Amino acid sequence: MKKVGVLTIQGDCIEHLEALQKAAGQNFTIVSAKTPDEIAVLDGLIVPGGESTTIGKLAKMYGVDKAIKKRTQEGMAVWGTCAGAILIAKNLVGAETADNWNLMNITVERNAYGRQLDSFETNLQVNLDGQTLVPAVFIRAPKIVKIGPGVKILAQHEDEIVMAQEGNLLVTTFHPELTDDILIHSYFLSLINES
Numbered sequence: 089m090k091k092v093g094v095l096t097i098q099g100d101c102i103e104h105l106e107a108l109q110k111a112a113g114q115n116f117t118i119v120s121a122k123t124p125d126e127i128a129v130l131d132g133l134i135v136p137g138g139e140s141t142t143i144g145k146l147a148k149m150y151g152v153d154k155a156i157k158k159r160t161q162e163g164m165a166v167w168g169t170c171a172g173a174i175l176i177a178k179n180l181v182g183a184e185t186a187d188n189w190n191l192m193n194i195t196v197e198r199n200a201y202g203r204q205l206d207s208f209e210t211n212l213q214v215n216l217d218g219q220t221l222v223p224a225v226f227i228r229a230p231k232i233v234k235i236g237p238g239v240k241i242l243a244q245h246e247d248e249i250v251m252a253q254e255g256n257l258l259v260t261t262f263h264p265e266l267t268d269d270i271l272i273h274s275y276f277l278s279l280i281n282e283s
């Protein structure tokens with residue numbers, strides 16, 4: 089059975105594990121992963137929201153970043169939510185940096201909504217085989233300021249790209265794990281089934 093992990097270094101890991109479990113039913117094994125050995129056996133990985141500096145630093149310290157890069161080259165699907173989106177981005181711009189992993193061809197700016205708007209909730213039209221409305225929570229979210237060729241936009245909020253996909257790499261700048269809607273978790277699992 090295919091194995092899907094949540095990177096449990098820091099952040100909203102439990103919420104992702106619960107949502108994944110709900111979406112997976114009996115079809116996938118869901119595990120938490122925070123060592124290179126645990127990453128090495130995964131078919132899919134969620135990098136949760138949290139603090140990208142902390143997750144990035146610890147991942148580097150324990151060699152987890154290298155394990156993620158290697159496994160991704162071998163075909164592991166990765167979904168980064170919020171801080172996770174920052175970490176899987178190829179490029180970061182702006183004053184705030186993090187030890188990102190250069191996986192997905194997007195450019196991201198941390199904390200780009202500024203103080204007033206740094207947290208908000210809304211409903212988003214998400215384009216997954218037809219348009220669906222999902223609830224979306226943004227918490228000190230980054231902005232995806234540029235996408236490379238081959239990156240598909242799956243959702244926008246006002247003029248900002250908030251969900252995108254490149255092959256089996258997925259990013260959302262919002263937090264589906266903090267709502268009851270498991271549509272995006274199910275979509276991520278469908279990417280793993282295809283690979």
Ligand code: GLN
Pocket residue numbers: 136137138139140141169170171172174198199227228229230
């Ligand atoms: N502001 C955080 C960062 O830059 C991300 C916030 C989140 O994941 N909710 O790392």
